Amino acid sequence: MTVLVTGGAGYIGAHVVKLIRDAGGDALVVDDFSTGLAARVPGATIVRMDLSVPDSVERLSVVLREHDVRSVIHLAAKKRVDESMALPAFYFRQNISGLANVLLAMQATNVDRLVFSSSAAVYGSPATYEVTEDAPLSPENPYGQTKLVGEWLVRDAVRAWGLRAVSLRYFNVAGxxxxxxxxxxxxxxxxxxxxxxxxxxxxxxxxxxxxxxxxxxxxxFVHVRDVARAHLASLDYLSRPQRPWDVFNVGTGxxxxxxxxxxxxxxxxxxxxxxxxxxxxxxxxxxxxxSVDRIAETMAWRAExxxxxxxxxxxxxxxxxxxxx
Ligand SMILES: NC(=O)c1ccc[n+]([C@@H]2O[C@H](COP(=O)([O-])OP(=O)(O)OC[C@H]3O[C@@H](n4cnc5c(N)ncnc54)[C@H](O)[C@@H]3O)[C@@H](O)[C@H]2O)c1
Structure with a gap:
């Protein structure tokens, strides 16, 4: 059983791939190398694909079947706030079409577990010191908007066809x-x-x-290694029969x-x-x-x-x- 890591050749993705492989699992990388580098994932199976183009649904479906993929960690996205303000339509196409195509391929192949990379950017400028997942959502740039729309799209797929999914809202990832x-x-x-x-x-x-x-x-500031661990904790969570929450902050608190x-x-x-x-x-x-109470209490994950x-x-x-x- 293989985990597909989209954007696996990127900064966070390469840490996720390494953690899966260090734990004895199989990770398959799909990446368009717009910012990723194959050298970050030595020895991993890599498929080069821009997930935002329409024919990626068919191509990704073939890949999911061929590699017996059971779950997807979807990190592939553009992430520069300044660029998103200059090129909003490009950001919506890359981030939203990319996610929609991944969801279509997953539905077509009955792959029903997804961890989606969201961001604290969905909160905009929070009014409180400690931000819980229930804080108002008010992204202040097209990048953050694509993350919020992405969360909605994931939630709608959960309701529509039984996808099991979580969205992880990372805070300031570094290290x-x-x-x-x-x-x-x-x-x-x-x-x-x-x-x-x-x-x-x-x-x-x-x-x-x-x-x-x-x-x-x-x-x-949260260590990228801890962020990667949160993805593996999320995959465990998705195999539980009861999953009370679908959105989690990933920070240190x-x-x-x-x-x-x-x-x-x-x-x-x-x-x-x-x-x-x-x-x-x-x-x-x-x-x-x-606020990291939800992920700590639900998944027993804490930044180390x-x-x-x-x-x-x-x-x-x-x-x-x-x-x-
Ligand atoms: N780094 C952070 O601080 C941070 C914070 C919050 C959320 N995130 C999110 O985490 C995810 C990973 O971020 P990162 O810091 O590793 O960025 P990154 O740019 O290093 O990695 C993104 C990867 O996705 C690939 N990619 C981009 N668009 C693609 C497409 N259309 N098809 C296929 N591959 C594509 C890139 O080549 C790259 O390898 C992104 O979704 C980002 O929005 C990052």
């Missing part, structure tokens, strides 16, 4: 499970700090007067301030620098931290890696990918 599996995209605080370090730039902290313990914004992340990263990487405090950026909420593990692994991976930096 690396091994040096060669670092996050290649410079888009989140950790990779932006690492790039700034390489370029000899003083780190900038936007906003020093938020109502937080040191005045900078608070975010929930503990917030770190931007200043703490900056100083901790400076410490683990031997970077002797003090951050510059700059004016706030419009639209940045003061604090966004996941704290901020120092996240940052030291990210630094090691950055050095691996930028040996001359």
């Amino acid at each position: 690396a499970g091994s040096p060669e599996l670092g996050d290649p995209l410079v888009m989140n605080l950790v990779t932006m700090l690492l790039q700034g370090r390489s370029l000899g730039q003083q780190p900038k902290v936007f906003g020093g007067d938020y109502p937080t313990r040191d005045g900078s914004c608070v975010r929930d 503990t917030g770190s301030t931007v200043l703490e992340v900056t100083r901790e990263l400076a410490a683990v990487s031997g970077w002797n620098v003090e951050p510059e405090i700059c004016p706030r950026r419009p639209g940045d909420p003061a604090s966004v931290v996941a 890696n704290a901020l120092p593990d996240i940052l030291s692994s990210a630094w090691t991976a950055w050095q691996h990918d930028h040996p001359n930096a």
